[in-house]
Amino acid sequence: MSESKVSAPGFSRAAVEELSRLKGEPDWMLQLRLHAWEIYENTPAPLGRRGDLGTLRTVANFKFQNLNPFTLSTPPHPTDATTEGGIPKGHTAVNRVPTVSPDKSGVLENVLEELPLENERSGLLVQLNSSVVRSELREDLKLQGVILTDLDTAVRERPELVQKYFMTECVPAATSKYTALHAAFWTGGFFMYVPQGVEIEEPILAQVWLNTPLSATFSHTLIIAEPQSSVRFVQEYNSLAAGEDPALLSDVVEVYANREARVEFSNMQDLGQNVWNIANKNAIHQNDGSVTFVIADLGSAVNLETIGAGLQGNGSAAELVGVFFTDHNQRYAIHSLSDHIGLSTNAETMVKGVLTDESRVEFDGMIRIRPKAQQTASFLSAHGLLMSKKARGEFIPGLEIAANEVSASHGATSGQIDEDQLFYLMVRGIQRPEAERIIVQGFFEPVLQRIPLEHLRTRLRRSIVRRMSGGYETEADTWIDAQERWEIEGVDEVAIHLDDSTREGNEDIKLTEY
Numbered sequence: 001m002s003e004s005k006v007s008a009p010g011f012s013r014a015a016v017e018e019l020s021r022l023k024g025e026p027d028w029m030l031q032l033r034l035h036a037w038e039i040y041e042n043t044p045a046p047l048g049r050r051g052d053l054g055t056l057r058t059v060a061n062f063k064f065q066n067l068n069p070f071t072l073s074t075p076p077h078p079t080d081a082t083t084e085g086g087i088p089k090g091h092t093a094v095n096r097v098p099t100v101s102p103d104k105s106g107v108l109e110n111v112l113e114e115l116p117l118e119n120e121r122s123g124l125l126v127q128l129n130s131s132v133v134r135s136e137l138r139e140d141l142k143l144q145g146v147i148l149t150d151l152d153t154a155v156r157e158r159p160e161l162v163q164k165y166f167m168t169e170c171v172p173a174a175t176s177k178y179t180a181l182h183a184a185f186w187t188g189g190f191f192m193y194v195p196q197g198v199e200i201e202e203p204i205l206a207q208v209w210l211n212t213p214l215s216a217t218f219s220h221t222l223i224i225a226e227p228q229s230s231v232r233f234v235q236e237y238n239s240l241a242a243g244e245d246p247a248l249l250s251d252v253v254e255v256y257a258n259r260e261a262r263v264e265f266s267n268m269q270d271l272g273q274n275v276w277n278i279a280n281k282n283a284i285h286q287n288d289g290s291v292t293f294v295i296a297d298l299g300s301a302v303n304l305e306t307i308g309a310g311l312q313g314n315g316s317a318a319e320l321v322g323v324f325f326t327d328h329n330q331r332y333a334i335h336s337l338s339d340h341i342g343l344s345t346n347a348e349t350m351v352k353g354v355l356t357d358e359s360r361v362e363f364d365g366m367i368r369i370r371p372k373a374q375q376t377a378s379f380l381s382a383h384g385l386l387m388s389k390k391a392r393g394e395f396i397p398g399l400e401i402a403a404n405e406v407s408a409s410h411g412a413t414s415g416q417i418d419e420d421q422l423f424y425l426m427v428r429g430i431q432r433p434e435a436e437r438i439i440v441q442g443f444f445e446p447v448l449q450r451i452p453l454e455h456l457r458t459r460l461r462r463s464i465v466r467r468m469s470g471g472y473e474t475e476a477d478t479w480i481d482a483q484e485r486w487e488i489e490g491v492d493e494v495a496i497h498l499d500d501s502t503r504e505g506n507e508d509i510k511l512t513e514y
Contacts, residue, residue, distance in 0.1 A: 053331075141198075158191075213245035255284070257284070292319040295322045357388050397411065
């Protein structure tokens with residue numbers, strides 16, 4: 001049997017000290033946590049701007065004190081690859097997942113048996129609630145000096161790296177009230193170190209699973225890529241806890257791409273709609289370093305997400321590809337920042353999403369070009385497709401330019417499907433639900449083609465079809481067949497219909513060149 005330690009509800013300084021004591025942490029980490037707690041107590045919650053859709057205010061009103069700050073579990077065999085696993089209702093064999101303990105205590109009885117990319121991955125990390133329960137890395141990579149482990153182990157065995165990189169520059173604890181709370185209560189988490197010149201072709205897979213309601217999980221990912229190294233990291237968030245009792249996932253991802261390093265970070269969030277998600281992902285780029293973020297958001301009741309790129313080094317490059325699909329009463333607030341600091345930097349942000357039912361999405365994207373960031377090229381594009389008259393979306397791009405030798409452009413649109421395009425399909429014998437699905441597929445496909453991993457593209461296509469139709473047979477029966485019936489390249493931003501009844505504020509912002 002597994003053992004677990006569930007904290008009492010509520011966040012406090014005493015809870016911070018108890019967490020650090022249970023983990024047996026060194027004093028420097030305890031002091032870091034306590035300093036972050038002071039910042040949290042003295043920092044007001046962000047409330048958003050006047051007239052927005054209210055997501056930030058909704059998060060500020062969340063009853064954090066009703067949650068247990070941590071649930072520490074010790075699995076019986078955390079690295080045993082032969083342990084049996086099960087498939088919960090609503091999941092397919094593509095994702096074998098842990099069987100939930102009958103006592104619902106958050107204890108892991110059976111670890112994962114089959115996972116995506118089984119024969120194509122370089123390493124594996126699995127976190128259940130507040131604890132990492134499985135860690136694997138190919139032997140040849142270990143011999144080259146690659147480190148893949150849980151963050152607690154890194155604190156003990158590589159303190160010099162953790163002290164240098166953990167929430168110091170990439171995502172400082174003082175970034176916001178929520179990052180300060182995260183720094184005070186982080187639990188579990190993943191640590192990846194790639195030595196100079198090491199190139200990892202097959203992706204690393206990391207999964208975070210939640211199965212305990214009324215609990216808070218603070219997962220932290222720290223990736224350090226030394227000069228001329230490369231790595232592909234795939235991280236997935238899932239939950240199994242049913243019912244209406246809420247749970248919280250606070251996730252911070254810090255990526256350091258040193259000189260000429262290349263990092264691809266792909267993230268798929270498919271949490272249940274009783275989970276609140278607060279995420280902050282950022283990357284620091286040194287000379288000629290590049291980082292690609294692929295972000296797919298499908299689940300959670302409320303999703304507050306910040307994604308950034310700090311292009312400090314000359315010649316560095318950043319790419320953000322974002323996809324989301326919201327339904328029911330979901331609330332999303334997504335913020336992106338391309339922060340150009342060095343010379344000759346390049347960044348591209350492309351975000352697309354579909355809103356149905358009474359969901360609401362706010363997107364704020366910013367391109368910031370500092371005074372010395374000459375010869376910058378930066379592009380930002382965000383588009384939302386509304387499938388319901390009750391859905392609401394605000395897509396607002398921004399530019400802050402303090403240099404004079406740059407090329408920067410941005411654009412955003414949101415609106416309903418064009419009825420003329422629906423009519424075009426329906427007169428050819430296609431029923432309206434399928435016609436809408438074809439248009440949605442055409443809307444998403446150009447951005448899906450930008451996703452480097454075929455596995456993730458397939459997962460997203462299936463998830464989108466499932467959300468729209470309630471189920472699927474195979475990818476060929478759904479996505480590919482629709483492409484053959486109507487050439488999807490003709491259904492991109494033009495699928496959005498903006499007229500006086502759907503346009504609000506700055507929803508239609510034309511591309512501007514500087």
